[in-house]
Amino acid sequence: MNIILQNIVSGLLVGGVYGLAALGLSLAFGVLKVLNIAHGELIMFGGYIAFFAFSAIGVDPFLSILIVFPVLVIFGLVLHGTLFTHIVRFEEEDRIKNSLLIGFGLTLILQTIAIQLFSADERSILTAYSSAGFELGGIRFPLIRLGALLLAIVSVVLLEIFLNRTWAGRALRATSENWQTAALNGINVRQTYFIAFGLAAGLAGLTGVLLATGFSVAPSIGLQWTLKALIVVVLAGLGSIRGALFGGLLLGVAEALSAYAFGSEYREIIGLIMFVIVLSVRPQGLFGGDHA
Amino acid sequence: MLKINQLEVAYGDIQVVWGIDLEVPPQSTVALLGPNGAGKTSSLLAMMSLLPIKAGAVQFKGEDISTKKTHEIVESGLVLVPEWRGTFATMTVLENLEIAAYTSKARPLQKQTLKEVFEIFPRLEERKMQKARTLSGGERQMLAIGRALMLQPELLVLDEPSLGLAPLIVDNIFDVIAAIKNRGVSILIVEQNVQLTLESTDYAYIIETGRIVQQGPSAELLKDDRVVEAYLSL
Amino acid sequence: MPKLTPRMIISLLIALALLLLPLITDDDNILTLLLLTFLMAGLASSWNILGGYTGQVNLGHAAFFGIGSLITRQMWLGGWPFALSMASGCVVAGLAAAVIGLPAFRLKGTYFAIGTLAMAEALRITIGNILPTVTNLPTEVIRNYELAPRYYLMLTAVLLIVAITIYLNNSKLGLGMMAVREDEDAARAVGVNVLRVKMIAFVMSAFLAGMIGGAYAFYFVSYYPNFTFGPLFSFDAITVLYVGGVGTVVGPLIGSVFFVILRDMLVKNLQGVHQLVFGLLFIVVVLVLPGGLVEAWDRIKQYVRINQSPTKNQHRETKAQTYPGENLH
Numbered sequence: 013m014n015i016i017l018q019n020i021v022s023g024l025l026v027g028g029v030y031g032l033a034a035l036g037l038s039l040a041f042g043v044l045k046v047l048n049i050a051h052g053e054l055i056m057f058g059g060y061i062a063f064f065a066f067s068a069i070g071v072d073p074f075l076s077i078l079i080v081f082p083v084l085v086i087f088g089l090v091l092h093g094t095l096f097t098h099i100v101r102f103e104e105e106d107r108i109k110n111s112l113l114i115g116f117g118l119t120l121i122l123q124t125i126a127i128q129l130f131s132a133d134e135r136s137i138l139t140a141y142s143s144a145g146f147e148l149g150g151i152r153f154p155l156i157r158l159g160a161l162l163l164a165i166v167s168v169v170l171l172e173i174f175l176n177r178t179w180a181g182r183a184l185r186a187t188s189e190n191w192q193t194a195a196l197n198g199i200n201v202r203q204t205y206f207i208a209f210g211l212a213a214g215l216a217g218l219t220g221v222l223l224a225t226g227f228s229v230a231p232s233i234g235l236q237w238t239l240k241a242l243i244v245v246v247l248a249g250l251g252s253i254r255g256a257l258f259g260g261l262l263l264g265v266a267e268a269l270s271a272y273a274f275g276s277e278y279r280e281i282i283g284l285i286m287f288v289i290v291l292s293v294r295p296q297g298l299f300g301g302d303h304a
Numbered sequence: 305m306l307k308i309n310q311l312e313v314a315y316g317d318i319q320v321v322w323g324i325d326l327e328v329p330p331q332s333t334v335a336l337l338g339p340n341g342a343g344k345t346s347s348l349l350a351m352m353s354l355l356p357i358k359a360g361a362v363q364f365k366g367e368d369i370s371t372k373k374t375h376e377i378v379e380s381g382l383v384l385v386p387e388w389r390g391t392f393a394t395m396t397v398l399e400n401l402e403i404a405a406y407t408s409k410a411r412p413l414q415k416q417t418l419k420e421v422f423e424i425f426p427r428l429e430e431r432k433m434q435k436a437r438t439l440s441g442g443e444r445q446m447l448a449i450g451r452a453l454m455l456q457p458e459l460l461v462l463d464e465p466s467l468g469l470a471p472l473i474v475d476n477i478f479d480v481i482a483a484i485k486n487r488g489v490s491i492l493i494v495e496q497n498v499q500l501t502l503e504s505t506d507y508a509y510i511i512e513t514g515r516i517v518q519q520g521p522s523a524e525l526l527k528d529d530r531v532v533e534a535y536l537s538l
Numbered sequence: 539m540p541k542l543t544p545r546m547i548i549s550l551l552i553a554l555a556l557l558l559l560p561l562i563t564d565d566d567n568i569l570t571l572l573l574l575t576f577l578m579a580g581l582a583s584s585w586n587i588l589g590g591y592t593g594q595v596n597l598g599h600a601a602f603f604g605i606g607s608l609i610t611r612q613m614w615l616g617g618w619p620f621a622l623s624m625a626s627g628c629v630v631a632g633l634a635a636a637v638i639g640l641p642a643f644r645l646k647g648t649y650f651a652i653g654t655l656a657m658a659e660a661l662r663i664t665i666g667n668i669l670p671t672v673t674n675l676p677t678e679v680i681r682n683y684e685l686a687p688r689y690y691l692m693l694t695a696v697l698l699i700v701a702i703t704i705y706l707n708n709s710k711l712g713l714g715m716m717a718v719r720e721d722e723d724a725a726r727a728v729g730v731n732v733l734r735v736k737m738i739a740f741v742m743s744a745f746l747a748g749m750i751g752g753a754y755a756f757y758f759v760s761y762y763p764n765f766t767f768g769p770l771f772s773f774d775a776i777t778v779l780y781v782g783g784v785g786t787v788v789g790p791l792i793g794s795v796f797f798v799i800l801r802d803m804l805v806k807n808l809q810g811v812h813q814l815v816f817g818l819l820f821i822v823v824v825l826v827l828p829g830g831l832v833e834a835w836d837r838i839k840q841y842v843r844i845n846q847s848p849t850k851n852q853h854r855e856t857k858a859q860t861y862p863g864e865n866l867h
Contacts, residue, residue, distance in 0.1 A: 047648060047652075095821065095825070098825050099825075105647055108647065108648040109595060109647060109648065109651075110824055112595065112648060112651055113595075113780070113820070113824045114821055114824050114825070116773065116776070116817075116820065117777070117816075117817040117818065117819075117820035117821035117824065118817065118821070119773075119817070120773070120777070120814065120816060120817030120820070121813075121814050121817035121818060121821075123810075123813070124810050124811060124813045124814035124817070125814065127810055128810075128811075179403075179406065179411075182395075182399070182402075182403045183406070185392070185394070185395070186392055186395075186403055189392050189393065189394060189395075190390070190392070192354055193386070193388075193391070193392065195352075195354065195373075195374035195375055195378075196352065196354075196378060196383075196384055196386060196390055197375075197378070197390075197403065197404060197406050197451070197455075198375045198378040198407040198410070198455060199375055199406055200375045201374075201375070235769060239655070239656065239659060242652055243656070251394075275667075277663070277666070277667040278663075278664075278667065280659075280660075280663050281660050281663055281664060284656045284657070284659055284660040284663075285660065287653075287656050288653055288656055288657060288660075291645055291649055291652075291653050292641055292644055292645065292653075295645075295649065
């Protein structure tokens with residue numbers, strides 16, 4: 013029983029990071045109707061920046077967020093300005109298809125750059141408190157992963173406040189529902205797209221920091237994490253911010269339990285299976301459906 | 305206030321508007337009437353830069369707006385209530401109205417305008433915490449007009465405000481339009497409901513298959529035999 | 539009897555040259571390079587049938603390549619005659635598509651793409667778990683290993699796929715596919731059985747990918763069984779195809795030649811940089827030149843023609859995407 017509980021807890025702790033990964037993707041997809049397949053690569057870069065900030069200057073990873081977030085936001089703005097902004101002139105269906113293809117090309121480019129810059133080795137941030145944790149009722153709570161979950165929850169709360177209480181945030185919501193109505197509302201849609209994409213990249217960077225700290229990064233993890241984010245987005249349903257977090261938690265727990273039941277080699281499969289099932293049976297997601 | 309000059313609009317190779325001239329003087333109410341598919345909505349969308357302008361010019365308050373972006377046009381005081389109503393279904397009535405005061409001109413006046421809008425549309429105040437998608441057709445239209453008012457329009461353009469609404473509600477809406485007119489807002493109404501619109505406006509244009517076929521003071525058109533025969537006989 | 543155009547003559551000459559090459563030269567490097575080109579071309583061409591002609595973006599193409607190579611390899615090394623093994627590989631790959639197709643095509647557009655990606659990944663992981671050890675060719679085979687038969691097998695497979703693509707270009711089925719690509723609803727309205735067309739394209743594409751997989755199993759000496767299920771094979775095929783010219787017969791061929799040459803050139807200098815170049819080219823194609831190198835070539839010809847002939851009336855495509863699938867280039 014204890015083992016199962018431990019697995020559930022581990023799954024929840026990981027799930028926070030999954031949710032965060034999904035948040036960025038969901039934002040970009042919801043507002044711009046653009047599917048950035050290179051989202052995982054952005055996460056990867058965020059992780060590497062955190063890693064090098066730590067190993068070169070000794071910045072604590074949780075503090076390096078202050079560096080990684082703005083850097084990734086700027087990176088996202090540049091990417092959008094050079095690439096994705098050209099796709100938004102297409103109709104929605106073509107838009108998604110072309111963004112898929114462009115994201116494709118982007119993964120090849122970013123991966124190669126990463127290998128050239130960072131080498132293909134796996135990197136992990138090991139701080140003084142990396143293995144610290146505490147026990148509660150026989151279940152172990154590693155500090156770093158707990159911190160990651162906390163950070164994910166805080167991000168969700170902040171994002172919700174941003175989307176519901178600020179002019180820019182509401183403009184994002186409006187644009188994601190209907191860009192023409194938003195334009196007629198006086199909203200600068202082009203600018204909103206930039207903000208959404210930059211924010212999405214920033215969130216990816218955040219995810220990367222947590223990844224490098226609690227787990228590891230390597231140039232090849234891009235696709236795996238894009239898929240994870242995609243799975244959570246599909247599970248949660250587009251447009252639901254909280255849903256993304258819950259979807260991430262759900263995925264984390266599902267993975268942990270299936271690894272326990274069938275062996276750790278099958279950890280990844282459960283997500284993919286759930287993904288395909290939800291896609292076929294309830295495409296609007298388990299928690300979503302709020303999106304028009 | 306608004307001057308449309310030889311406007312041509314095309315969807316790719318398919319041209320729908322073949323050079324129309326239209327004017328809305330300040331402090332006046334003008335109608336653009338015509339059957340389905342005549343090019344009314346296309347003209348409006350092109351005017352607001354939501355559709356490309358193939359040829360021709362659009363001037364608002366003396367300025368050429370044909371090259372401006374939609375949000376800039378709205379910022380200058382030209383506001384459109386589109387054919388699809390343009391409300392945000394996932395937001396509440398209140399949120400819809402609050403976000404509607406988006407432009408820099410409208411934002412500082414948000415609270416004041418909101419009060420006024422609730423005075424004009426008490427029903428909206430009753431339902432202010434409801435999600436917009438739970439509103440009835442008529443309430444949706446009221447919300448759409450209320451949102452437009454939040455933007456402090458100098459010229460309010462309404463695309464088929466009576467579409468799909470019961471006659472009682474339509475009367476209601478036209479009363480509201482009269483009230484708006486009285487506040488000094490110029491109005492351009494695009495409609496299929498010819499009778500009511502002619503009664504509520506100063507001047508009217510009739511458009512058919514992308515061309516203006518007739519125009520004149522509304523009072524005269526009401527009596528014009530051709531108009532009566534074509535549009536007013538049931 | 540179709541007219542013998544200069545294009546056809548050149549194509550036949552090239553095919554002939556490729557067929558005779560192993561008889562002329564002993565250079566294993568050239569043969570290997572060409573073989574890898576054929577591999578790319580085969581993967582890209584088979585994907586082209588579903589992706590280029592029918593317009594359905596399948597990101598899990600490697601799954602069928604993998605199934606073909608897996609079945610072929612396992613059966614062949616298990617004692618079955620190679621021909622039977624390879625045939626089985628193709629058939630199982632095609633069957634897999636038939637089985638996945640019906641539920642998969644309920645997903646629209648992008649969801650189909652990411653759904654197929656997920657399915658292929660799931661398959662790759664599962665195979666990796668079931669067969670974690672490397673598969674090696676037995677020693678007698680390695681001792682007697684000759685490149686020429688591998689070369690011919692891959693070449694034949696590719697020529698077959700090219701022939702099928704040419705057939706599609708001029709057949710009613712192909713027309714149906716292109717109609718589905720352009721506008722599904724319109725196609726349905728004129729009587730095209732959209733689901734049937736998609737399924738046929740899917741199964742064909744999978745079958746042929748399986749065939750290339752079988753040829754690969756014959757060629758490659760040692761690899762992890764789930765290697766052939768890797769997304770790299772899907773992605774390279776798609777990149778190559780788009781850069782060459784999606785939806786055309788010759789696009790995948792040009793693209794793969796370009797790809798292999800580039801990779802060979804760049805490997806000496808910088809590892810993996812060919813991927814970066816191709817990534818950039820890919821983006822350029824998507825944004826600016828949807829017809830890839832084929833379209834670039836057409837535009838150059840048009841430009842030359844405009845400047846030579848007095849008439850300047852060239853009808854330019856105004857749509858954002860052009861898929862020239864009509865002419866035999």
